[in-house]
Amino acid sequence: MNSPLPHHSATRTTAEQPDEEGVHRQRTAIAALGHEVRALVDATVRTTAAPDALLRVAEGVRGLAAQLTGRRARAEIPVVDEFPGGARMYSPVTGTGSPLAPPLKVTRLDGGVAGTCALGLAHEGPPGYGHGGISAMLLDESMGWACATAGMPGMTVSLQMRYQRPVPLEARLRVLAHVTGTEGRKVYVAGSITTEEDPSTVLAAAEGVFVSPDPEHARALFPGLRAPGGSDGGTAVGR
Ligand SMILES: CCCCCCCCCCCC(=O)SCCNC(=O)CCNC(=O)[C@H](O)C(C)(C)COP(=O)(O)OP(=O)(O)OC[C@H]1O[C@@H](n2cnc3c(N)ncnc32)[C@H](O)[C@@H]1OP(=O)(O)O
Numbered sequence: 001m002n003s004p005l006p007h008h009s010a011t012r013t014t015a016e017q018p019d020e021e022g023v024h025r026q027r028t029a030i031a032a033l034g035h036e037v038r039a040l041v042d043a044t045v046r047t048t049a050a051p052d053a054l055l056r057v058a059e060g061v062r063g064l065a066a067q068l069t070g071r072r073a074r075a076e077i078p079v080v081d082e083f084p085g086g087a088r089m090y091s092p093v094t095g096t097g098s099p100l101a102p103p104l105k106v107t108r109l110d111g112g113v114a115g116t117c118a119l120g121l122a123h124e125g126p127p128g129y130g131h132g133g134i135s136a137m138l139l140d141e142s143m144g145w146a147c148a149t150a151g152m153p154g155m156t157v158s159l160q161m162r163y164q165r166p167v168p169l170e171a172r173l174r175v176l177a178h179v180t181g182t183e184g185r186k187v188y189v190a191g192s193i194t195t196e197e198d199p200s201t202v203l204a205a206a207e208g209v210f211v212s213p214d215p216e217h218a219r220a221l222f223p224g225l226r227a228p229g230g231s232d233g234g235t236a237v238g239r
Contacts (some may be wrong), residue, residue: 007126009089017079018079023079023080024080024163026080027080027089027096027097027150028086028221030080030089030090030096030097030167031096031097033097034089034095034096034097034098034099034101034103035096036131037099038099038101038120039164040061040099041099041120041122042121042122044122044125045120045121045122046121046141049068051062053074054128061121074235075223075224076224077222077224078090079105080181083222083225084148084153085148085149085153087135088222091103091141091143093138093140094106094115094139102117102118102119102120102123103117104116104117104138104141104142104175105117106141106142106145108127108149108180109176109178111178112146112149112175112176112177112178112179113142113145113146113149113176113178114142114174114176115138115141115142115145115173115174115175115176115177116123116172116174116175116196117138117172117173117175118170118171118172118173119167119169119171119173120169120170121169121172123169124143124168124169125166128166128168128169129166129167129169130166130167130168130169132163132204133148133205134167134203134204135167135193136159136161136206138173138175138178138193139159139161139175139191139193139204139205139206139208140156140159140206140208142175142176142177142191142208143156143157143159143177143189143190143191143192143206143208143210145177146178146179146189146191147177147179147187149190150179150182150187152182152185152187152210153209153212153214154185154187154211154212154213155210155211155213156208156209156210157186157209157210157211158208158209159206159207160206160207160208161204161205161206162204162205162206163203163204164202164203164204164205165201165202165203165204166203167193167203167204168195171195171197172195172196172197173193173194173195173196174193174194174195174196174199175192175193176191176192176194177189177191178190178191180207185211185212185213186209186210186211186212187209187210187212188207188209189207189208189209189210190205190206190208190210191205191206191208192204192205192206193205198223203207
């Protein structure tokens with residue numbers, strides 16, 4: 001699992017809740033498929049193959065996609081997820097099941113979180129370097145985790161980025177985030193990206209404001225979210 005932070009396993013209601021072993025098997029399989037599709041994405045943006053080969057592969061991929069049956073509804077929280085504050089298998093940032101995710105692995109630090117990942121050619125902005133939007137995504141997500149770790153899961157209302165050096169592709173990166181203050185439902189957070197090799201040179205930095213929605217707003221935004229036990233329809237957030 002990619003998100004070893006505290007989670008709320010009872011915050012979601014589903015008609016068919018698999019047992020712990022079933023969830024583990026499903027997550028393992030989701031991560032295995034995510035890994036292979038990420039490799040496919042990498043090969044897709046790296047290849048120099050001729051048009052005939054590209055068209056042949058396109059046909060094969062269409063056939064594979066047709067085997068992925070079932071369809072999760074837009075606001076449905078996957079049975080393998082723990083939201084908020086836990087595993088998000090299909091997150092475009094941390095999700096081991098997402099071909100879009102680097103994926104970023106987040107761990108708790110004293111006073112914040114640290115994330116590690118490497119970006120690939122699929123995340124390119126300037127040739128050889130990461131796209132600025134991808135850096136913002138890594139920071140936004142890590143800062144969101146810092147809020148959750150501080151007990152105030154929230155949504156970004158402001159994110160100010162500073163791009164100081166280009167972020168190299170194919171280098172191990174370290175993303176740090178910590179809460180700098182709170183004011184009512186507002187959480188102030190700061191974050192930075194460096195390489196693991198040179199942690200003293202900040203490549204990109206961000207300051208953000210996150211807001212914990214009040215319970216009524218959270219219920220409206222996330223209808224799949226329920227309080228532990230699910231009886232009162234309340235939420236585990238918005239405190
Ligand atoms: C369940 C959790 C799940 C948490 C889920 C976590 C998933 C993590 C994902 C990573 C993070 C994301 O990408 S989140 C996705 C991107 N963000 C969004 O889509 C958020 C869109 N915004 C919204 O939906 C809304 O703004 C909410 C729900 C966040 C808050 O609405 P609200 O509850 O009505 O809050 P509102 O009264 O307007 O504002 C609350 C306080 O914040 C201040 N405020 C508002 N905007 C700003 C701002 N830009 N800069 C400074 N301060 C601001 C207000 O002045 C007010 O201060 P005062 O008067 O109280 O002093």
